[in-house]
Amino acid sequence: MLSACRCATGAILTAVDRRNLLRAALAAPAVPITVAAADSAPAAASTHRFDRTSPRFALAVLPDTQYLFDADSSDPAPLRATFRYLLQECAEDNVAFLTHLGDVTEHGTEPEIALAGSTFAAIDGRLPYSVLAGNHDVGSGTTDQRGGTPYLSTFGPQRLRRASSFLDASPDGYNSAHRISAAGRQWLILALDWRISDAGLAWARDLLDAHPALPAIVTTHDLAYADEQGEAHLSGHGQRLWDGLIRDHDQIFLTLNGHYWPPGRTVLRNAAGHDVHVHVANYQDRYYGGAGMIRLYHVDLVRNRIDVETFAPWFLARDPRARTPLEAESIELTGDTDRFSLEIDFARRFAGFAPPALPAPRPAARVVDRHTAAYWRFDAADQAVTDGAVVTDRSGKGNHLTVRRLAGSGADALTLAADHHPGAPAHASLRFDGAAGRGALLQTAADAPLNSMTFLDGYTFEVFLKLPEPFVGNHAWMGVFSWEGRSGDAGKHSGWSPLEPTCSLNVSPERFLQYVLYSHDGDHNPTSWSHALPVGVWHHVAIVNDGRRSIVWVNGSRIARNPTRPAHGVATVGRPFTLGGTSFDLRYDQGFYGWIGDTRITSRPLRPEQFLPDRHFR
Known part of the structure; x- marks a missing residue:
C-alpha cells in the first residue's frame, strides 16, 4: 500500500507503507530529499x-x-x-x-x-x-x-x-x-x-x-x-x-x-x-x-x-x-x-481492576413494537428449564416456547446461565449441552400464530449466541433455530432434500453459520454462509429480508456469502418454531451446543442501528 508522507520542506515523499516492511524502500525511487535539507529544515508547524x-x-x-x-x-x-x-x-x-x-x-x-x-x-x-x-x-x-x-x-x-x-x-x-x-x-x-x-x-x-x-x-x-x-x-x-x-x-x-x-x-x-x-x-x-x-x-x-x-x-x-x-x-x-x-x-x-461498564438490562417494552412477532428472553425471576417449562413470548403475540429434552438427555442438556452478550437487553441466557442424539428444544405450541407466518412484507430474525471454548465433540450441523416441517410438504423439491425444514439457521462442522430458506414464492432455496465463528465470545446474528432477498449480519457486519436469488417470504407449513435444533424428516438428532440469548422476530426489515444490541456494543 502506498502512502504519501509530507516532508518538512513541503515535498511529498512516496514510499511503500512501512507496515509492509518497507520492501520497496531500496528499489522504488522517491522524491529526492537531500540530507542537508532534511536536517536543517524547521520542524513541522502542525500540532498533535x-x-x-x-x-x-x-x-x-x-x-x-x-x-x-x-x-x-x-x-x-x-x-x-x-x-x-x-x-x-x-x-x-x-x-x-x-x-x-x-x-x-x-x-x-x-x-x-x-x-x-x-x-x-x-x-x-x-x-x-x-x-x-x-x-x-x-x-x-x-x-x-x-x-x-x-x-x-x-x-x-x-x-x-x-x-x-x-x-x-x-x-x-x-x-x-x-x-x-x-x-x-x-x-x-x-x-x-x-x-x-x-x-x-x-x-x-x-x-x-x-x-x-x-x-x-x-x-x-x-x-x-x-x-x-x-x-x-x-x-x-x-x-x-x-x-x-x-x-x-x-x-x-x-x-x-x-x-x-x-x-x-x-x-x-x-x-x-x-x-x-x-x-x-x-x-x-x-x-x-x-x-x-x-x-x-x-x-x-x-x-x-x-x-x-x-x-x-x-x-x-x-x-x-x-x-x-x-x-x-x-x-x-x-x-x-x-x-x-x-x-x-x-x-x-x-476486567479484574476495570470491569466494563455494562448497560443495565432493558425491559422488554423497550425492544418490542407492533411489528414484533415474537421476543424471548430468559431473565424472569421464576424461569424454569425443566421439561414442560414455558418461556413467555414478551411480544404479547402468544408465541410461547415450551421446553422438552431429546430422548435420553438429562437435566444438564439445558440450564439457565447468567452469561450474556454485553449489549443484550436481558442479562441471562440458556446453556445448551447438545451433541449427536442429545439436546434440548424450545418449541411453540401447535396453534401458535408464528407457525404459519410467511413474512411476505419482509422480516428480521435476531439471536445472540456463543460457542464454547474449547469447541470439542460431535456438533456437526447443529441447529440454532428452525421452522419444523418438511420442505417437500410445502412443494419445495429443489434443495438438498425435501425432508429438511423450510427455514433454519445452523452451524456447520467448521463453525460457519448456514441460513437455509425455502421462500414462499418459487421452488428455490437461497442459502447464506458466514465466516467461521470465533469460540468463547458472544455474537449477534441478524437475518434481514426486505421482501426481495435475505442478508445475514454478524455483529453488525454484513457477511459476504449472501445469495442474490429472490427470497420472498418463508414457506412455513404450520408446524412449530424451534429454538435449539433443526429437524430432518420431523426428527431432531443434533442438539445445539453453546449459549443462546435474547431472540427476536420482527415482521419487517430492520436497519443495523435498530438491532437488539445496545449501540455501544454493536
Whole structure:
C-alpha cells in the first residue's frame, strides 16, 4: 500500500507503507530529499492531531539516544528527523504519546543536556511525552533522591507539566505519571527513574492506588536484559521494581526499558495470575548510535492485539538512491524482538481492576413494537428449564416456547446461565449441552400464530449466541433455530432434500453459520454462509429480508456469502418454531451446543442501528 508522507520542506515523499516492511524502500525511487535539507529544515508547524475516539492508537517509544548527545561528537539530526516524522505522521498512526526510556545523553553534562533540551523543544506543546533519567544522565550511583542536576533542570516536572497528559511527579522530580485518553478510555504511563528509591516506589504505589481502574504501562531505564535468543530476564534493579511495584498491581500490563542490548521480551505472571509483557528496546549499538530509531506500539482494541514495529525515520526520509549500505539496512528492523504482535484480550485482561461498564438490562417494552412477532428472553425471576417449562413470548403475540429434552438427555442438556452478550437487553441466557442424539428444544405450541407466518412484507430474525471454548465433540450441523416441517410438504423439491425444514439457521462442522430458506414464492432455496465463528465470545446474528432477498449480519457486519436469488417470504407449513435444533424428516438428532440469548422476530426489515444490541456494543 502506498502512502504519501509530507516532508518538512513541503515535498511529498512516496514510499511503500512501512507496515509492509518497507520492501520497496531500496528499489522504488522517491522524491529526492537531500540530507542537508532534511536536517536543517524547521520542524513541522502542525500540532498533535489525535483521534481519542478511534479504537486504534499508537504509543511511540524512543530508547537510548546518548550517542547523539556526546560532548563534541553530538549530532541531534537523527532525533530531529524522528520528531518531524512523529509530528507529520501522528494523524495517520494516531500517535497518542511518546515515551523516552532514559540515557538521553552520554555524560549528563550541562552542554549535552542543553542540546537535548533544545532538540525536544520541537515537540513541546505538539506531542505529549515523558522522559526519564538513565544512568548516563545523572550520577549512576545515586537514587532519585540525588537532588538537583542539569537533567532535572531541563527535563523535570516544570517542563513535562506543560502537556495536558501530565498527571503528577514525585517530590524529588525524577519520576512522573502521565494520563492519556485513547480508544475511548484512559491509560496511565509511569516514567520511573533508573534507580528508584524506596520513597519513589511508595509514590508510584500511591499513584496507582489513586487511579485503580487505569491500565498502566511502566517505563524505566533498567528493568530487564535479553540473551542472544531474545529472551528477557529481570535485572537486579528490575527484580526490585517487580517485587516492590509491578507484581502486586494488576493494572500494569506492559513494561518498557532500554539500557541493555540486544532487545528482547518475555511474559511474566503477576500476583493475580495475569500476563505482564516485559520488553527491552535499545539500539545504541547499531549504526549511528541507533539514529533516533523508534518503536511504534499500535494498540488495537477491535482486534485485541498490539502490533509493534521498529524503524529509523532519519533513514526513511532519504532518497533511496542516495542511501549508503548501512543506512539502507537500518531503515527498519524485522527480527522477532523488533517486529511482532501481542494478542491481548483487553476487556478480559483489564476486567479484574476495570470491569466494563455494562448497560443495565432493558425491559422488554423497550425492544418490542407492533411489528414484533415474537421476543424471548430468559431473565424472569421464576424461569424454569425443566421439561414442560414455558418461556413467555414478551411480544404479547402468544408465541410461547415450551421446553422438552431429546430422548435420553438429562437435566444438564439445558440450564439457565447468567452469561450474556454485553449489549443484550436481558442479562441471562440458556446453556445448551447438545451433541449427536442429545439436546434440548424450545418449541411453540401447535396453534401458535408464528407457525404459519410467511413474512411476505419482509422480516428480521435476531439471536445472540456463543460457542464454547474449547469447541470439542460431535456438533456437526447443529441447529440454532428452525421452522419444523418438511420442505417437500410445502412443494419445495429443489434443495438438498425435501425432508429438511423450510427455514433454519445452523452451524456447520467448521463453525460457519448456514441460513437455509425455502421462500414462499418459487421452488428455490437461497442459502447464506458466514465466516467461521470465533469460540468463547458472544455474537449477534441478524437475518434481514426486505421482501426481495435475505442478508445475514454478524455483529453488525454484513457477511459476504449472501445469495442474490429472490427470497420472498418463508414457506412455513404450520408446524412449530424451534429454538435449539433443526429437524430432518420431523426428527431432531443434533442438539445445539453453546449459549443462546435474547431472540427476536420482527415482521419487517430492520436497519443495523435498530438491532437488539445496545449501540455501544454493536
